[in-house]
Structure formats: C-alpha cells, structure tokens
Amino acid sequence: MMSQHAPPPLPDDPNRNVNALLDRELLLVTGKGGVGKSTVAAVLARAAAEQGKKVLLVEFESISRAAPLFGSHVIGPEPRQVAPHIWAQSLSAMDSLRYFAIRQLKVPALVHLALRNKAVEGFFRASPAVRPALFLYQLWTTVEEHGPKGDHHWNLVICDLPTSGFVAGMYAIPNMLSGVFRTGPVATYAEGMRALLRDPARTGLTLVTLPEDMPVVETLELRALLLERHGVDAAAVILNAVMPRSHDVDVLDALDRAADRDPGLLGPWRITAERIANRRAKALSAARRLREMLPPNTLITLPWRFERELNLQAIDELALALRKGVA
Amino acid sequence: MKTPHPIAQLPVADVLRRARLIVACGSGGVGKTTTSAALALQAAMAGRRVLVLTIDPAQRLMQALGLKTVLGDGPPQLPNTPLEVLPRLASQLPKPLPPGASLHAMMLDASVAAEQMVERLLGDAANRQRVVQNRVYRAFLPTLAASPEYFALELIYTLREKGQFDLMVLDTPPMHNAIDLLHASNTLSSFINDRVLKWFSKIPLPGEKRGFSILGAGNSMAMSVLGRLFGRDALPDIAQFFGAFQDVLPKLRDRTQATDRMLRAPDTRFLIVTAPGETCLREARHLHAELMEQAMPFAGFVVNRVLVAAQPPPDAAQIPAIAAALEAAGLSPMRAEDAAVEVLESAQDLQRLADADAQHVQSLQHLAGPDRVCAVVVQRDGDIHTIAELASLGAEIAGAQDLDADRLAVLG
Numbered sequence: 173m174m175s176q177h178a179p180p181p182l183p184d185d186p187n188r189n190v191n192a193l194l195d196r197e198l199l200l201v202t203g204k205g206g207v208g209k210s211t212v213a214a215v216l217a218r219a220a221a222e223q224g225k226k227v228l229l230v231e232f233e234s235i236s237r238a239a240p241l242f243g244s245h246v247i248g249p250e251p252r253q254v255a256p257h258i259w260a261q262s263l264s265a266m267d268s269l270r271y272f273a274i275r276q277l278k279v280p281a282l283v284h285l286a287l288r289n290k291a292v293e294g295f296f297r298a299s300p301a302v303r304p305a306l307f308l309y310q311l312w313t314t315v316e317e318h319g320p321k322g323d324h325h326w327n328l329v330i331c332d333l334p335t336s337g338f339v340a341g342m343y344a345i346p347n348m349l350s351g352v353f354r355t356g357p358v359a360t361y362a363e364g365m366r367a368l369l370r371d372p373a374r375t376g377l378t379l380v381t382l383p384e385d386m387p388v389v390e391t392l393e394l395r396a397l398l399l400e401r402h403g404v405d406a407a408a409v410i411l412n413a414v415m416p417r418s419h420d421v422d423v424l425d426a427l428d429r430a431a432d433r434d435p436g437l438l439g440p441w442r443i444t445a446e447r448i449a450n451r452r453a454k455a456l457s458a459a460r461r462l463r464e465m466l467p468p469n470t471l472i473t474l475p476w477r478f479e480r481e482l483n484l485q486a487i488d489e490l491a492l493a494l495r496k497g498v499a
Numbered sequence: 500m501k502t503p504h505p506i507a508q509l510p511v512a513d514v515l516r517r518a519r520l521i522v523a524c525g526s527g528g529v530g531k532t533t534t535s536a537a538l539a540l541q542a543a544m545a546g547r548r549v550l551v552l553t554i555d556p557a558q559r560l561m562q563a564l565g566l567k568t569v570l571g572d573g574p575p576q577l578p579n580t581p582l583e584v585l586p587r588l589a590s591q592l593p594k595p596l597p598p599g600a601s602l603h604a605m606m607l608d609a610s611v612a613a614e615q616m617v618e619r620l621l622g623d624a625a626n627r628q629r630v631v632q633n634r635v636y637r638a639f640l641p642t643l644a645a646s647p648e649y650f651a652l653e654l655i656y657t658l659r660e661k662g663q664f665d666l667m668v669l670d671t672p673p674m675h676n677a678i679d680l681l682h683a684s685n686t687l688s689s690f691i692n693d694r695v696l697k698w699f700s701k702i703p704l705p706g707e708k709r710g711f712s713i714l715g716a717g718n719s720m721a722m723s724v725l726g727r728l729f730g731r732d733a734l735p736d737i738a739q740f741f742g743a744f745q746d747v748l749p750k751l752r753d754r755t756q757a758t759d760r761m762l763r764a765p766d767t768r769f770l771i772v773t774a775p776g777e778t779c780l781r782e783a784r785h786l787h788a789e790l791m792e793q794a795m796p797f798a799g800f801v802v803n804r805v806l807v808a809a810q811p812p813p814d815a816a817q818i819p820a821i822a823a824a825l826e827a828a829g830l831s832p833m834r835a836e837d838a839a840v841e842v843l844e845s846a847q848d849l850q851r852l853a854d855a856d857a858q859h860v861q862s863l864q865h866l867a868g869p870d871r872v873c874a875v876v877v878q879r880d881g882d883i884h885t886i887a888e889l890a891s892l893g894a895e896i897a898g899a900q901d902l903d904a905d906r907l908a909v910l911g
Contacts (some may be wrong), residue, residue, distance in 0.1 A: 205527010423838040426828040440809035444846040478848035481777035
C-alpha cells in the first residue's frame, strides 16, 4: 500500500545531516593538523553557496589556504568576495585587536595612538589568552550584526580554526573573561559570546578527522573534552579522505594466487589492489567506530581524491559527494 | 636546476650523533611527534642519553613508546617530569642498547610549568601569596597552555643545566610560522616588560588614594583608553598582577635571554618535518625562510609519508596477460578482464600521487642544498604501534646507517 507520507528518513542520511549543519549561523571547523580542515571549510562554503546562502569564510593566524583555492592572492582582514555568494577574510591577532579597539574607542586616531604605545602592544601581543579572546570577539560581533539575526549580510559564517587546542582555548574564553571582568563592557561581551557558542541551534562545532587510528581516537577525545568542560557537543564529525572504491575479495584472491605463480608480472598489481582494499577497509572501520561513539546523524563522510592539491573543481565535486556519503 | 644531493651522504644520523638539542618543527599533521620519538630512540640506540619532550597531547608518542600500556589509557601522571622508556622496553629492540644509553620521554603541561616558574621567580612568600590570589593571574593561568612554546624552552633549559641528558629532542606544537617559537622568550618578556610594569604600577591599588591626576598626560590618556576598553574596576587587579612582577623582571629577562641563546647555540639543530602536498610544501618553505632569516641552525627536512608506487608500474599493455593469469586463477573471462582494467586504474591513480610526491621531494632537496639533510620517509601502511616499529622508522630517517657510539662528538 502506498503511503501519502514521505518515507521516514534513513537513520543516517548524509544529505539531511549536511542540511542541518548548514542551517546554523556559525560553523567552527577544527581538528588535528593535516586532517583537511581548510578543505572541509571550503567544501562547506561551496555547499552552502550552492543553496543560495551567502557565506563568510574566516581564517585566523595562518597563511591563507582559501586564497590559492579561490585564485585570490590578497585575502586580508576586510571581508572580500571571492566567488558567487562567498566572501573570505583572513585575520591576525593584531587585526582583531584593531577591530576591537576601534569599536570601543570610536575614534580611530585614538586607536592608532594607543596601539603605538609599546606597553599596550606588548600586553595584547603576548598575553596568551588575548589572541583567541580578540578573535572570538570579532567572530561574535560579525555573526550578531551581519548574520541572520543582524542585517543578514551573511547567512552563514564558516570559521577555519588553527588547531584543536585553539578551539578548546576559545570555548574557555567567556569564563576567563567573566573571571577577570565582573562588570563593565567586557563582562557583557563574555555573556554574549557564551550564549552564541553554547547555542547548538546557532553554532555548529564541526570536527574533521581522518580514517586512521590516532586521528579517530583524538577526535573522540576532543569531543568528550568539549562536552565535559563546556557542555558543547559536535554538530558534525566529518570523516575526510575515505577511500571511495575497493577491489572485490574474489579479485584480491585471484591476484594473490596468480602472483604466487608469477610474482614478476603480478606482484605490482597485487600490491596496488591490496593497498586500495586496505585503505577502504580501514575507512569503513573508522566510520563504524565513529558511528558507534557519536550521537545519531553526526557523521558525514568525504571521499579521498587521488590528488595532492585540490582546485575549485575538486572542491565542488567534494561538495556534491558530501550529500551522498561514501562510507 | 641543481642536481639534488644524494640523501645517503648527509644522513640525519650525523645530526643525531652531534647535536645537544634538536627542535622538530612543522605544520600540523605531518608526523612531527612520531618523527621526534623515532629520532630520540635512534640516538639512544647509538649510545646517547636522550630525552624527547612533546607539547602535543602526545597520544601518538605515548603509544609508540609503549607508555600507554604502562600508565593506562590516560595521560601520564607526571607532566614535566622525564619518564624512563629505555632500558625498560629495550628487550623489544633489534639489538641491545649500548652501555650508558637511555631514553626518557616527557610531556609538557604548560599551565603547571607556568605555575612552577612563577613560584620560583616570586621568591618572597608574601609576594607569591598576593599573585596566587590575584584574579587576573588565576584567570590567565589555565590559558597559558595555549602558548606552551616558552615553557618548553624553559624546561629544556633547566634540564640542560642539570646535565642529565646528552641530547634533547623537542617536538614543537604545530606552527604556521617559526616566529612563535623563536620569539617565545621575547614575547614573554615583552608581556611583562619595564614599560608595561611601570605603566600599570601607576594605577591605584585597592585601598590606595592615588588618583590618575599624578600621571603624565599620555599615561592618563592611555589609562582612560584602558578604562574604556575594559571598565575601570578591572584595572586595579591588572595593576596588582603586573606590580608583583616588578622585582623579578631582571631575573626573568636573564632567563629568557638564556633560552634564546640556547636556541642559537652551535650544538642546536632545527629540523623541519613535512609531508607531500602543496599546502605542506608551501608551509615548509615559509618555515625554512623564517629560520634562515633568523639565522637559526637549520639542519634540514624530514619528508614523511612519501608515496612510492609499486614497481615496475602496471602498464595497459600487460592487461591481456594479467587477465589471462586471473582467469587461470579462477575468475571468469569477463570478470578477469574487468578486474585487470580496474586495478590498472588504481595503479595509475597511485602513480600520479607518487610522481607528485617525487617532485615535492626534489624541490625540498633543492631548497636544502648540498649542506643540509633531506630525509625521505616512505608512506607506511599502518600506524606505529611498537618500539620495534619506531626503531625501524628511526633507522629509515637516520639514513639507515649504523650509528657508531665511539664517534660521538659534540659540535662546537
């Protein structure tokens, strides 16, 4: 009998998971080094832009990785449109300090004077907590003023964060600020930042990982740490570089038997097929492990590509693959 | 283009034999931690007393050094304390450890290190009490973990003074630029420098009657700026925090200058750890340029995870022969042909990666020049799980040469 209703969604529908992720105001993309954070941030930006969303892609304290991708050599502190519906911005701690100071003091001349003061500069530059605090301040005001609750200049802000340590530090900032400043403007900001970071409907913590033992373990640990210390769970875990193909068992067996007879001819063929099959098996087991440990509908997979440098076309193909899933 | 220098002539082994401090730097995810552990183990197997210090949460290192099985699954109980790895695990090594050799591992907890340093610096108990109770200090302390570079150097310097180790290997946090490490000591002393202190010391402390009027015009304006930034009521705590450091500033400065000298010492060596890929390559070049500009003792590159394709490369011309062999091994004729075509496609895909990697290695060899190392580590199929695997990795990085304990000599 045909039902009038759409069939209930599959327990893990990648397309729905992606849509739910992109419906937020702010995505914080993080993970251990080398897992492909910047690639994932760009893929998410293109996927959101494809839906007609206006996206701001923000990088902090890094050599811009978005710049070579979007063929734009100068991505700096001012948001700049780099593709249809996509703006990019690359911030340093000093950029965020200037932003903060100008907003507080209103008089740019005073800011330049204050920032010329070596003591002020030394204080801001060197204090370890100040960098993530300034960055978070800029991110927060940007989302509040220009996001869906503000003038709607951007529907989504996607933030490519430097390291997983940085994101843990960033979540600690509101409490640190409330500890130092009990009243006054900073105390108010701390409240606002905390509210934004802790609201799962507004901010999506996006953890990127690879199908290897340690990255999977470390991702689960980072998730547990943020959940325990700050009550924030990952909106999505993106398993990157999943080997999308394999060679069937009967083929591997036949290669094995044939290579035993003629290792000179078949040896390299066997090694090749085994490598691919092993990578695939490892990716599937990583996906299984993550699904077991994570809340339902959290895992999103992205296929491995046989390229060392991804261009915009590759990013777009990944954005399509994001909605299909590969494991 | 210059012919790349043969790798075997300048093995990392040479660096391991002579350096007293090896700083492994590079962007995240290139295998710095594992490389550092493998290098440290290699040097220990050559007869040296070695310490490897890691700033990362260091799961990899702990796993590779077998510390997880000893300490359970959590982090080691004693951060900032060298923990002996060898000779405890020496029985798993391919050959016995030379007499006198040892390997220790240490994990850095920057907030604990900061606390210890502050307590050491603020000798006077009353002063220490004031600082420890100051809410600025207490709020800042946990956040120091976010910039662990300085405290790593400080710990290494302290251990160096004790002379317990011949070689220390520092696994640095992921860096986009070397500036973080090179300027770590400057940064700390500029955070707590004369001007900052003088300036903050003019803010009246709680209970003091002193007003802003006694300040010079520039200072009172700066004070008003700070007041507008943060709210005036937070200033006294900030002032007290900095005030407490006034007496210890010269001590701190001596110390930071000493760590800075240590980084530039003739027996210190920087290794840039990297991996194939345009992004890694770009960042390795950037780091290299910075080290050169700062005239730091750069020893070379370690290029991890270089893909080497199966040899000889599978070729389309072989398809009929492969299909026939697969058919003889039990596949149907059609399946055999399809399988051969599919595997050929995989082989060509992998070959493309291998070609790209070879080019990246060549470009780094060129950058390293004839006087520096460029060690290539072939991509492995699995993670490093045992100390024996770590030893084999170390041997590969070191240029597969046997280190000769008799030839140990300290540079400079």
